[in-house]
Amino acid sequence: xxxxxxxxxxxxxxxxxxxxxxxxxxxxxxxxxxxxxxxxxxxxxxxxxxxxxxxxxxxxxxxxxxxxxxxxxxxxxxxxxxxxxxxxxxxxxxxxxxxxxxxxxxxxxxxxxxxxxxxxxxxxxxxxxxxxxxxxxxxxxxxxxxxxxxxxxxxxxxxxxxxxxxxxxxxxxxxxxxxxxxxxxxxxxxxxxxxxxxxxxxxxxxxxxxxxxxxxxxxxxxxxxxxxxxxxxxxxxxxxxxxxxxxxxxxxxxxxxxxxxxxxxxxxxxxxxxxxxxxxxxxxxxxxxxxxxxxxxxxxxxxxxxxxx
Amino acid sequence: xxxxxxxxxxxxxxxxxxxxxxxxxxxxxxxxxxxxxxxxxxxxxxxxxxxxxxxxxxxxxxxxxxxxxxxxxxxxxxxxxxxxxxxxxxxxxxxxxxxxxxxxxxxxxxxxxxxxxxxxxxxxxxxxxxxxxxxxxxxxxxxxxxxxxxxxxxxxxxxxxxxxxxxxxxxxx
Numbered sequence: 390x391x392x393x394x395x396x397x398x399x400x401x402x403x404x405x406x407x408x409x410x411x412x413x414x415x416x417x418x419x420x421x422x423x424x425x426x427x428x429x430x431x432x433x434x435x436x437x438x439x440x441x442x443x444x445x446x447x448x449x450x451x452x453x454x455x456x457x458x459x460x461x462x463x464x465x466x467x468x469x470x471x472x473x474x475x476x477x478x479x480x481x482x483x484x485x486x487x488x489x490x491x492x493x494x495x496x497x498x499x500x501x502x503x504x505x506x507x508x509x510x511x512x513x514x515x516x517x518x519x520x521x522x523x524x525x526x527x528x529x530x531x532x533x534x535x536x537x538x539x540x541x542x543x544x545x546x547x548x549x550x551x552x553x554x555x556x557x558x559x560x561x562x563x564x565x566x567x568x569x570x571x572x573x574x575x576x577x578x579x580x581x582x583x584x585x586x587x588x589x590x591x592x593x594x595x596x597x598x599x600x601x602x603x604x605x606x607x608x609x610x611x612x613x614x615x616x617x618x619x620x621x622x623x624x625x626x627x628x629x630x631x632x633x634x635x636x637x638x639x640x641x642x643x644x645x646x647x648x649x650x651x652x653x654x655x656x657x658x659x660x661x662x663x664x665x666x667x668x669x670x671x672x673x674x675x676x677x678x679x680x681x682x683x684x685x686x687x688x689x690x691x692x693x694x695x696x697x698x
Numbered sequence: 699x700x701x702x703x704x705x706x707x708x709x710x711x712x713x714x715x716x717x718x719x720x721x722x723x724x725x726x727x728x729x730x731x732x733x734x735x736x737x738x739x740x741x742x743x744x745x746x747x748x749x750x751x752x753x754x755x756x757x758x759x760x761x762x763x764x765x766x767x768x769x770x771x772x773x774x775x776x777x778x779x780x781x782x783x784x785x786x787x788x789x790x791x792x793x794x795x796x797x798x799x800x801x802x803x804x805x806x807x808x809x810x811x812x813x814x815x816x817x818x819x820x821x822x823x824x825x826x827x828x829x830x831x832x833x834x835x836x837x838x839x840x841x842x843x844x845x846x847x848x849x850x851x852x853x854x855x856x857x858x859x860x861x862x863x864x865x866x867x868x869x870x871x
Contacts (some may be wrong), residue, residue, distance in 0.1 A: 398755070407759075407793060414759045414785040418766070421778030426828050427832035431777050437745065438771040442729070448849075449729035521731030523774040526837055527830035530774055559774070566774055573831040 407613035439561045514662040529572040534562045546664045552629035553651035554661055569655050571596050579630050580618040587618050598631050605638050703800045707858035717749050729772055739844035750791035751798050762788035779824050783817040787828040807848035812839035
């Protein structure tokens with residue numbers, strides 16, 4: 390070959406054979422897979438790489454943000470005006486309740502003291518912007534713009550204005566990752582608001598949730614509101630989570646199949662509130678203390694669900 | 699190097715930094731936060747397959763592994779999922795490289811389709827074994843769309859090599 394720069398292929402120094410190289414890299418990948426899936430100890434590696442590609446990620450975020458901004462800019466004045474009027478109406482409608490809330494909180498505290506009950510914890514929250522939904526099509530996760538630098542830690546609860554959205558599962562220096570309630574591996578202990586029946590709610594994929602391990606004759610009806618039970622020590626009790634949508638009571642199965650719709654705008658939020666972590670009550674049974682990953686310890690919750698009925 | 703092995707035209711040698719740049723741009727395209735839109739091709743896999751076919755001595759399984767780990771972090775998916783798929787893709791592409799380059803571009807794309815589809819299926823299997831939800835059959839649409847892009851992509855990525863050997867002062871490029 391006469392063209393400058395083309396080197397002839399090496400005949401003798403060929404390096405490691407392709408099959409051997411394949412074996413090396415495949416076993417490396419499998420090692421990573423197993424470690425991440427079973428032991429979840431790759432967080433340092435993940436955080437390091439995430440920090441390195443953070444500028445690139447931010448750069449990639451700009452055009453999409455710009456397109457969204459342009460779309461908003463061109464949205465007609467009429468929509469804005471009607472939205473404004475609607476918001477004003479709603480503000481008036483809720484003003485009454487807001488004004489009374491302080492009063493009610495005081496009264497509530499007094500009553501609780503009277504009943505010698507533990508104070509319901511006052512919680513602070515941080516408002517975070519949802520940057521984007523994670524690209525991974527196998528899970529339901531979103532990325533928010535608060536991270537380690539804002540004292541976010543894994544396990545914190547994320548809510549919007551009407552109910553629970555999900556839980557922080559990974560924290561990076563500047564961003565963090567929220568696993569939505571509709572993710573198949575995300576479970577949340579709830580109770581039926583109407584009768585206090587306790588159960589575990591888990592994601593069922595495609596934007597729905599499923600009430601697991603309830604007997605076929607459990608006292609649940611379509612339209613029931615499910616709120617957090619607070620038994621896990623992670624979620625505050627009483628946060629609205631989901632609404633029972635459809636119940637399939639087949640006597641052939643031990644458990645009823647109960648499908649629920651999330652109350653919060655789980656997959657369409659622009660802003661969310663990250664609640665400060667809840668301090669665990671002092672006395673806890675041993676098995677709950679050993680449960681170091683909140684929200685993932687399915688065994689403990691299953692026990693609670695069984696106790697519930 | 700020729701555009702295809704049956705062509706008579708000899709191209710300029712590829713520059714190492716250009717391969718890196720294109721992979722970087724592909725990674726950038728993958729990072730665009732489009733949310734859960736189905737059918738968006740995996741740009742990194744496509745560009746990686748391209749360079750593995752064109753330059754099997756410059757891009758290979760090591761490149762694939764590093765890119766895979768970065769893609770895993772960027773996608774917030776399981777560590778090693780993309781790495782495994784990309785390594786297998788790179789192995790298949792490098793070993794088929796000599797055969798693929800004899801074909802015209804349309805038929806090259808037909809060779810690429812099973813490779814990309816295979817990488818996607820590997821990721822699907824890994825995640826299903828990990829207990830994730832099934833993302834729907836449209837998940838397999840992305841490699842088909844990527845295959846259609848093979849023809850234009852080849853011209854785009856070979857532009858620097860199509861320049862003439864001798865610089866002409868009177869011509870801009």
